[in-house]
Amino acid sequence: MGEKRAYKPRKPGGGRKKLKPEYDAVKNLKEQMESAVALYNSKMSLQAIGDELSLNPIKVRKLLITAGVYESEVAEKVQDTFEEYREVQSYKEVVLSTANSLNLSKASVTSYLPYKKGVYFPSTEKEKISVGAERQRRYRAMKRWREEPTEEHLWDVVASYSGVHFKTYSGLPFSYEVRKGRNSEYTKELWIDRRENSKSLAWSSVVLALGNIKGKVVDRPKALGDIRGVTYIYGMFYRFGLIDVPDEVKEKMGHPKNRKNRLLCTEVCGNMCRN
Structure with a gap:
């Protein structure tokens, strides 16, 4: 056996960084x-x-x-x-x-008992919930969508992924956020944050692209239709498991985890149409 290495004290502030340092x-x-x-x-x-x-x-x-x-x-x-x-x-x-x-x-x-840990906030109040709570909400939203693929449940999935990082067909990273309108209610409009100036993505465009899914593997964004912002929708659908992409594209977009939870596009779209 080799010699035992001398103990090296840990530096103050070392260790894994918090994913959400602003969360309290x-x-x-x-x-x-x-x-x-x-x-x-x-x-x-x-x-x-x-x-x-x-x-x-x-x-x-x-x-x-x-x-x-x-x-x-x-x-x-x-x-x-x-x-x-x-x-x-x-x-x-x-x-x-x-x-x-x-x-x-x-x-x-x-x-009727006092809170011990904290209060449950709406899914769009990202800064007020923990990382674990965010993951649980995304899981529950996706589960509801799988069980009953309605437009309302799809919106819940989209809202729960606000702030999450996605990648486009060419591998460019982006995220989006959901904002409040004048009446303090969340608008069904996504603000894409990829460059210095954010771009808006209408919810109607997301629904339109969903109806254009033909088959499990979607070769490129334009296959979802000539829709404004379709390159972002393509990345979102892949992350949600609504579509699959060619193997060479996966190298650029990454390989989302939990592939066993993916949905068959034909089944989803069929259920949406029936609803």
Whole structure:
């Protein structure tokens, strides 16, 4: 055996860099909680607060419970029962025991408990969710699309991939983002960021290209139609698994992971047409 190498102390700040250094779950939770409390103190209903913060009323209630400003008999009973079991059981066991004791569902029990990690944000609020949460949302969106390939579910897939890096037919990297309109709702328009000046891509163009898929392997972007921005749509469809590309093109575009989850284009397009 060779000689043992001397221990080399690790440099401060070394190791793998964070994929999202701007992400701060504690800060995000605090900001949402303060916003919810301010609106609640102004006598707004849970539904109205939810509309204002783009959250459902149950999450608003949970935020207010976390802040200690929301009170009700049910909330008090759930929390008291939870604390009794918590002394001798794990978190998961306590939730189940509390649910059985009060004849509630597990989801109902957790909805009356304070947040521990953070609040669930909309999929387009990329800066407020973790990398793992982003991946889970993309997986769930793609699963819904596979099970029911409707235009709405395809949009969910496209929105969940906002900010993700793609490659064009020639191997040029790009990404896109979804922006809010004047009414604070997300518009169905994608902003492609590849050069200094972003280009817009209409959602109608994406849907039109989807209907033009003929066969599993699509040789080039123009095969999807003479559509504005089709070179970007081609890269998106390949990443989503809606199309396959020639082997020589894969060398430039890369080989997306999880090929076992790819869809057969003929099946997808057929289901879209029927819907």
